[in-house]
Amino acid sequence: MTADVPTYLDGNAAAGALREVFAVDLTAAIGRCNGCGRTGAFAEARLYVDAPGMVARCSGCDGVLLRVVNTPTDTYLDLRGLTYLRVSSAE
């Protein structure tokens, strides 16, 4: 038996890709998983980048929270796995 080396990064690694789409730093946002209801900082998500796109998964249930695909002309963003993202508006 070989121990599984984690193949994911933490959610902070998504900062660059998400900055292209949102004007705020989403890695500090609080997200609620649409699958299991877990609520936590987006930075706690497990980020898979060795793939045709970027996939963030819930650290509680491994459900997909967010997918980002960059094509030569567009960025596709799928947020179906998040019930909400809570972004602090306080300075």
Place this chain on the structure above:
Amino acid sequence: MDIVSPGFTGRRRSGTELPPGQYLTHEFPVLSAGPTPHILPEHWEFTVTTETGEVHRWDWATFTSLPAEEITKDLHCVTRWSKLGTDWKGVSLDTLLADVETSADFAMAHSYGGYTTNLPLDDLLDGQAWIAYEYDGEPLDPEHGGPARLLVPHLYLWKSAKWVRGLVLSDTDDLGFWESVGYHEYGDPWKEQRYAGD
């Protein structure tokens, strides 16, 4: 307009043609959009569900007792690597679908772990697709999709669903995991169909 033959646009490497935009690798890169499922053969099953809801089921023992084929094929990943002459053993989908009555035009492959990818049913027939369970003479590693994966080598590799657990046949061309966020619904590497609209 396909007035230029693939051989003309493809790059020639030591006598071998690659689809446009691909480079040759001798590694076998592992791409993964999630944690690697570890499915024991005794817990594994493969199902084909027709458009009428009829379910055909194979457990590991039944599946591996079916006639298997040795397959040598080139692989082309949409992330631009190509690996040539890979050796597999698997069961042809012609064999698995032989007794399945259907008039469906499309199939959605479903995997352990939740991955999906859509294909025309015609692309799974006539010696074009397999459920593969050995690579290079060894049982297929979980990181490469073991115990068994779909192998459809004439399309980009994201169509060859790792950890496959079934096909759902349908009259409608629904979109799978990557196809629903911008990747091409068909994915022919020789036509460089990477993204929707290519």
